[in-house]
Amino acid sequence: MRTIIEPFKIKSVEPIRLTSAAQREAKLRDASYNVFLLAAEDVLIDLLTDSGTAAMSSEQWAAIMRGDEAYAGSRSWFRFERAVREIFGFRHVLPTHQGRAAERILFSAMCSPGDVVPNNTHFDTTRANVEYTGAEARDLVIDEARVPSLRHPFKGNMNVARLRELIAEIGRERIPLCMLTVTNNSGGGQPVSMTNVREVSAVCREHGIPLYIDACRFAENAYFIKLREPGYAARTPIDIAREMFALADGCTMSAKKDGIANIGGFLATNDEALSLEARNLLILTEGFPTYGGLAGRDLDAIAVGLHEALDEDYLLYRITSTTYLGEHIAEAGVPIVQPPGGHAVYLDAAAFFPQIPPHELPGQALVVELYREAGIRAVEIGTVMFGRRVPETGEETLAAMELVRLAIPRRVYTQSHIDYVVEAILNVWARRQDVHGYRFVEQAPMLRHFTARFEPLNGDSVPSR
Numbered sequence: 238m239r240t241i242i243e244p245f246k247i248k249s250v251e252p253i254r255l256t257s258a259a260q261r262e263a264k265l266r267d268a269s270y271n272v273f274l275l276a277a278e279d280v281l282i283d284l285l286t287d288s289g290t291a292a293m294s295s296e297q298w299a300a301i302m303r304g305d306e307a308y309a310g311s312r313s314w315f316r317f318e319r320a321v322r323e324i325f326g327f328r329h330v331l332p333t334h335q336g337r338a339a340e341r342i343l344f345s346a347m348c349s350p351g352d353v354v355p356n357n358t359h360f361d362t363t364r365a366n367v368e369y370t371g372a373e374a375r376d377l378v379i380d381e382a383r384v385p386s387l388r389h390p391f392k393g394n395m396n397v398a399r400l401r402e403l404i405a406e407i408g409r410e411r412i413p414l415c416m417l418t419v420t421n422n423s424g425g426g427q428p429v430s431m432t433n434v435r436e437v438s439a440v441c442r443e444h445g446i447p448l449y450i451d452a453c454r455f456a457e458n459a460y461f462i463k464l465r466e467p468g469y470a471a472r473t474p475i476d477i478a479r480e481m482f483a484l485a486d487g488c489t490m491s492a493k494k495d496g497i498a499n500i501g502g503f504l505a506t507n508d509e510a511l512s513l514e515a516r517n518l519l520i521l522t523e524g525f526p527t528y529g530g531l532a533g534r535d536l537d538a539i540a541v542g543l544h545e546a547l548d549e550d551y552l553l554y555r556i557t558s559t560t561y562l563g564e565h566i567a568e569a570g571v572p573i574v575q576p577p578g579g580h581a582v583y584l585d586a587a588a589f590f591p592q593i594p595p596h597e598l599p600g601q602a603l604v605v606e607l608y609r610e611a612g613i614r615a616v617e618i619g620t621v622m623f624g625r626r627v628p629e630t631g632e633e634t635l636a637a638m639e640l641v642r643l644a645i646p647r648r649v650y651t652q653s654h655i656d657y658v659v660e661a662i663l664n665v666w667a668r669r670q671d672v673h674g675y676r677f678v679e680q681a682p683m684l685r686h687f688t689a690r691f692e693p694l695n696g697d698s699v700p701s702r
């Protein structure tokens with residue numbers, strides 16, 4: 238059989254609503270052309286993020302009902318701890334409400350001003366939490382990762398030579414830990430090879446630097462290793478994941494990704510002293526160490542979800558549906574980050590709209606067109622998100638790339654939804670020459686993409702509020 242089907246049937250459905258073109262035009266104007274300001278019910282296919290947006294299985298909903306809400310030492314906690322130990326193998330497990338809470342606790346315990354934390358590419362909350370301690374977050378991804386059209390099987394790999402150079406340059410004392418993000422979210426959802434994890438681990442061990450894995454998409458990464466790395470084709474994803482984590486000293490995790498849960502996360506480590514300090518920080522802001530800001534029912538849903546994320550049928554469907562979207566639009570000439578990632582397809586908006594210069598926000602223009610065309614919500618990852626207005630001159634600093642991310646929620650959409658997305662993108666592609674840029678009319682000094690207001694540069698102005 239050639240067709241790879243969704244390995245589930247649907248027990249509960251949530252209606253989605255198709256709006257008319259006129260309605261979408263009005264919604265866009267009301268939202269000042271910022272899709273973060275749209276109401277979710279006005280969106281037909283929501284590809285804003287894969288975080289916390291997954292569909293839970295019947296087993297997870299059953300686990301929700303089994304949830305034990307005892308304050309301390311609940312049965313849910315022991316099931317959660319067992320699942321994390323079985324897969325990740327680390328001795329100490331600390332539950333947190335999200336991945337970023339695990340990051341905050343880890344970096345507050347380990348980093349000091351003047352330190353440098355290397356990573357293949359820091360995710361934005363990871364970078365922010367490193368910088369909050371006064372340390373510097375340094376991205377050391379391989380050069381191939383910075384060229385969208387270039388294909389490489391493990392574009393998330395760290396440049397090991399540059400890691401060695403960094404250690405030689407600033408000294409081991411200023412590097413409290415090294416991190417690897419699997420898959421590399423900010424770099425296009427690209428995987429890291431086992432060979433690379435092994436090499437990074439060897440360099441870290443040689444210098445006594447602890448290695449932590451940002452494990453959010455560990456199951457997708459394990460499956461890419463199975464598909465692409467020699468010697469792993471016959472291995473199971475859980476076995477590959479265990480081999481990877483055995484090369485590290487701990488991990489941070491957002492269960493909103495490969496935990497297939499709607500909330501949750503954890504910090505895990507083999508370092509006894511660190512675990513004691515982290516536990517104290519946990520009690521301060523998250524909660525008692527056997528629940529860490531989560532309800533017992535959340536812990537139970539995550540315990541089930543972590544194992545489901547490693548199911549081979551699920552992973553085949555997951556990676557195939559993302560690749561399917563990427564390849565169908567790329568075949569028609571649409572420029573994307575190659576190859577498609579595990580959780581998302583990234584459109585290269587600068588190449589999509591060569592007539593729109595970066596300061597006229599081509600990524601924002603593409604996000605608007607996808608909603609205008611078909612009610613699809615994507616997210617700009619370019620100058621709107623990463624650029625800044627220089628207060629003195631009013632000029633925009635530009636991002637390195639102008640990308641638009643289509644993140645696929647886990648187990649939520651079927652192939653016909655994806656076919657619809659392909660069709661919509663190709664329709665916008667066909668009329669790409671007629672699309673104009675945007676300018677900011679209002680923006681916050683930080684994290685401006687969430688609340689900014691825009692105006693199209695084709696003469697239509699936004700009615701004043």
Ligand SMILES: *Cc1c(COP(=O)(O)O)cnc(C)c1O
Nearest residue numbers: 335336337360362422453491493
């Ligand atoms: C989502 C994410 C985080 C942060 O997790 P939250 O649960 O959103 O706090 C950290 N790192 C990576 C790679 C992520 O994708």
